[in-house]
Amino acid sequence: MSDPIDRLYAAVHALKGAAAGASRTAKLLATGTPKIAQKLGEEAVEVAIDAALGNRHGVVMESCDLLYHLAVLWAHLDIEPAVIWAELERRERMMGIAEKLPKPPAV
Numbered sequence: 001m002s003d004p005i006d007r008l009y010a011a012v013h014a015l016k017g018a019a020a021g022a023s024r025t026a027k028l029l030a031t032g033t034p035k036i037a038q039k040l041g042e043e044a045v046e047v048a049i050d051a052a053l054g055n056r057h058g059v060v061m062e063s064c065d066l067l068y069h070l071a072v073l074w075a076h077l078d079i080e081p082a083v084i085w086a087e088l089e090r091r092e093r094m095m096g097i098a099e100k101l102p103k104p105p106a107v
């Protein structure tokens with residue numbers, strides 16, 4: 001079974017081209033990149049505010065909104081989650097190698 005983000009992306013992507021009245025997601029997708037990016041930024045700020053206030057429950061809730069809006073942006077740009085996972089894995093491998101390299105001398 002695919003993970004929740006893959007499923008969320010698939011659900012959101014399926015709404016591309018749907019009438020804006022079909023759902024909130026279809027309406028948001030129809031607004032275009034600047035508006036989607038703005039919503040994503042707002043959700044990120046909401047996560048940060050809840051974290052700064054020590055509101056753990058708020059961080060969880062706003063993180064879900066943030067991931068949803070990230071999935072909307074990816075779907076709008078046709079960036080499949082697999083592309084993101086591949087880059088994360090590439091970095092994981094790169095950092096694994098970096099850890100094994102001798103440390104440069106202290107200056």
Ligand SMILES: N=c1c2ncn([C@@H]3O[C@H](COP(=O)(O)OP(=O)(O)OP(=O)(O)O)[C@@H](O)[C@H]3O)c2ncn1[C@@H]1O[C@H](COP(=O)(O)O)[C@@H](O)[C@H]1O
Nearest residue numbers: 007008011012015022023024025026039042064065068069
């Ligand atoms: N996972 C989500 C999801 N998470 C958050 N949200 C929406 O994002 C909103 C949070 O963002 P805001 O705080 O900006 O919401 P708001 O204050 O109402 O702002 P505006 O609507 O005025 O922009 C929530 O109120 C939800 O409406 C989501 N809407 C949809 N999904 C999933 O997306 C798919 C498509 O959903 P539909 O849009 O219902 O077809 C389905 O799989 C849904 O489960």
